[in-house]
Amino acid sequence: MTDVVELTAARAAELVRAGELSAEELFSAYRERAAADELGAFLWLPEGSPAPGDGDSAGRPADAPLGGVPLAVKDIFCVEGTPTTAASRILEGYVPPYTATAVERLAAAGAPMLGKTNMDEFAMGSSNENSAFGPVRNPWDSERVPGGSSGGSAVAVAAGLAPWSIGTDTGGSIRQPAALCGLVGLKPTYGAVSRYGMIAFASSFDQCGPITRDVTDAALLFRALTRDGRDPCDATSIDLPEPVELPAAERLDGLRVGVVRELSEAEAIEPGVKDVFRATLSRVEELGGAVEEISLPHSEHGLSAYYVLAPAEASANLARYDGVRFGLRAESGDLLSLYERTRGEGFGPEVKRRIMLGTYALSSGYYEAYYGRAQRVRTKIAEAFAAAFERVDLVVTPTSPSAAFRLGERTDDPLAMYMADYCTVPTSLAGLPAISIPAGRSDGLPIGFQITGPAFSENRILGAAHALERAIGFDSSPARRASEGARAEVAAP
Amino acid sequence: MTTITVAERHYEPVIGLEIHVQLRTRTKMFCGCALSFGEEPNTRTCPVCLGHPGTLPAPNAEAINFALMIGLALECRLAPRSIFHRKNYFYPDLPKGYQISQYDIPLWSHGWLDGVRIHRVHLEEDAAKLVHAGTSGRIHGAEASEVDFNRGGTPLVEIVTEPDLGSPEQAGEWLRLLRATLKRLGVSDVNMEEGSLRCDANVSIRPAGTADLGTKTELKNMNSFRFLERGIAAEIQRQTEILHHDGAVVQETLHYDPAIGSLTPLRSKEEAHDYRYFPEPDLVPLAPTEEMVERARVALPELPAARAERFERELALAPETAQLLAFRSELGNYFEAALAAGGDSAAPSGAAMARAPRSIPAPSQAGSPSSSSAAWGKATPPSRRSRPRRSPSSSAC
Amino acid sequence: MIGRSQVLHVARLARLELDAGEVERMAGELSGILDHIERIAELDLDEVEPTSHVVTLENVLRADEPRASLPRERALASAPDAGELGFRVPSPAAA
DSSP: OHHHHHSOHHHHHHHHHTTSSOHHHHHHHHHHHHHTOOSSOEEEOOSSSOOTTSSOTTSOGGGSTTTTOOEEEETTBOOTTSOOOTTOGGGTTOOOSSOOHHHHHHHHTTOOEEEEEOOSGGGOOSSSOOOTTOOOOBTTBTTBOOOSSSHHHHHHHHTTSSSEEEEEESSSTTHHHHHHTTOEEEEOOTTSSOOTTBOOSOTTTOEEEEEESSHHHHHHHHHHHHTTOOOTTOTTOOOOSSOOOOOOOOOOTTOEEEEEHHHHSOTTSOHHHHHHHHHHHHHHHHTTOEEEEEOOTTGGGHHHHHHHHHHHHHHHHGGGOSSSSSSOOOOOSSHHHHHHHHHHHHSOHHHHHHHHHHHHHHSTTTTIIIIIHHHHHHHHHHHHHHHHHHHOSEEEEESSSSSOOBTTSSTTOHHHHHGGGTTTHHHHHHTOOEEEEEEEEETTEEEEEEEEOSTTOHHHHHHHHHHHHHHHOOOOHHHHHHTTTSOOOOOOO | OOOEEETTEEEEEEEEEEEEEEOOOSBOSSSOOBOOSSOSTTSSBOTTTTTOTTOOOOOBHHHHHHHHHHHHHTTOEEOSSBOOEEEEOOOTTOTTSEEEEOOSSOSEEEEEETTEEEEEEEEEEOOOEEEEEEEOGGGTTOEEEEEETTSTTOEEEEEEEOSOBOSHHHHHHHHHHHHHHHHHHTSOOOOTTTTSEEEEEEEEEEETTOOSOOOOEEEEOOOSHHHHHHHHHHHHHHHHHHHHTTOOOOOOEEEEETTTTEEEEOOOOSSSOOOOOEEOTTSOOBOOOHHHHHHHHHTOOOOHHHHHHHHHHHHOOOHHHHHHHHHSHHHHHHHHHHHHTSSOSHHHHHHHHHHSOSOOOOOOOOOOOOSSSOOSSOSSOOOTTTOOOOOOOOSOO | OOOHHHHHHHHHHTTOOOOHHHHHHHHHHHHHHHHHHGGGGGSOOTTOOOOOOSSOOOOOOBOOOOOOOBOHHHHHTTOSSBOSSSEEEEOGGGO
């Protein structure tokens, strides 16, 4: 059924609505492929076809906006009756009694859940090597990482195991794996999508978003996620000021695009990445956009601020994993050892590291020096973006300083691993929307281009991304073919 | 003000109270579970108040309304913008591993009630209930407890006073007034035995007539007015004896056992708590609008202090009588009912007085001005009636 | 810059049991990360307000309307050890 797999989700939905393709066939085709997954992308697949209530309960899939096109869901989203682990031992066997709003809305719009995808444990990681249930491999080169923490969601789509997926982004966890896997990844404005039912890592950063083959698919999912307005179950969720439009732009005339000096010229950015980035800037200009270099002061300190604030919030968010009400409970005698052993056994090394870091940053005597200062850096970065958007309409950077690196290459060096978030973290600190689109290849590996806009400028971002995507013409099919046993083409573009 | 004399040295007690009030809303503070009144364990819970992964708090509008009413009744200053904080610690009755509370910017501050300054009034959620379950072979023969989450998440208002109280009796009487006030507001059942009114006391003593505060201890587990007064009295005695023998009072938390009158240091829960407070990222700030405050103000009934003034003014009752009748709402209600049935004020008030308990302490007097906390910008010490009604900070509303 | 005893203290606050090897590794790793983070100590941030909330909403409140609670069995369904009355744990007093 290769034909089906070559369809974008939007195209597949059109065919279902036109009666040329049945939603059941589509689901089965992908179910079969997902079951044959050898890249570690999936943690859980349902038995058989969608359970009752998984599709559009109001009618036929053909009538639903998303056409019954099945969706891979990062295992960070609680789904009632479905094992949900956040890729952690501490939640092994946990079955939530409720479903995340984002998943409910997408199912109601006609995107039934295909299965749960692998991820870095509790969304902490940039390579999907921190899963308690095995790493995920990049279909472009199976010795390399797909990026993280939404590695499973990205690989499911890149390898043609799912038509589209949702992941979460805290410091880059949608955008960076999308970039490393040659896909589109959108992190919405903070608050645009409900976090209810999303297992929390860092509450003031976490956002749900699509990882898809192209910009139109991303727009479709984003629209379905937001069309019902804010979620009363999430006090930090907001109504979008305008409805999501399906992008149609083919040119960028009149668009002022700012290149962030601190992030795009940094030494940490690999030469191959810089080459693709510069080539993409040329395309922007060819399409009529005006490119200028801008400064985003303090953005070079984004990582430092992020690695105080996110772990601090995480240290509190993960305190509930204590062996009392759900999840793992270790053998223990007294209450203290119940807590300590459950958490000692249940959490992986990266999670422990971040809990320790966060606890330390909040602890008595250190709050002002770390947490307090990091919150101020956060303000400065938000102000820097606001100032930038007085001059330009969009801000661009490479998505990731490097292409996909090898499995095991950075696992002994946390700081090197954290560097993967260098370009994505400032946007997260400011709560702004950003998209990564595949812009080219370096040594055969995909390179992403990140576009950031002001709060709630998703339509502008999607429009620009759509135009650029057309001009770039990135071919993502090698990764899909690779998963069928053929070797991925690694010839230079 | 009481002075204790031991071997010619005079000490005065300094008492502050920390009160938790369960609100009579229909649902919990952060989720839609109905409040529980003796239901079967764990039948009033949901993923949110059980602290399941991925859940988020949704603040109860009525709880905020009640908290606004309380602050108005206690003549507090409104924070134009207050936020919630996470108070982090591990305990089985705390499902998230943190309590959502308020820390450095509480909803209300700088209040006053009958000579006692209110330091702060804020909102938070109640913990669950730990029930001792006897030994369990499953936990290697250790003692087991079971947790009932019905209560967990109930809205609480915490009221903290300045150390303006000078005796156990005064503390008891003032707490009765607070209770009457809150009952009149209709915001809580304020029943100490049932746990909808809980009171801890901070107690210290100092040489009489001095201004510096001594080391204070915190007393817990006094679930009736009588036990509160007894516990405070016992602690004052304990501290007096320490000072008398030239010892030093250690700052600690003590558990009062009314059955044997003992004060035991609470196992310090491993270490002095480092609560690692930080702003709650799952909630947005509270900036009460004019409408919200006005709605709360309009809902205020005639409060005991105003009622006492009215009794004095309209019925020419003596201040002591007026206060007694107003501050003990059952007496006041009896009195007004009798009045309505006919007759002048003398007989009903006499009858009401006859129903009053025998040992009524002297009416609340102004607490000794504390030098450690600035008075609320007033030159004279707080006194019962002279304080004018003050509207909350108007700049933000 | 973060020594063994501090690691143990923080681990206790976080209720994490670390073996001897983990404690040592953690001290090294955290020190390295903190060194990097230390850079923000050099910035001049005195006049800057901390960001405690990213969204600019205020007063997001829920109507005081009861919603169905979970039936008892479902509430206890995930419990590692469910007793007659509820979630069983070793008594804190026994710790």
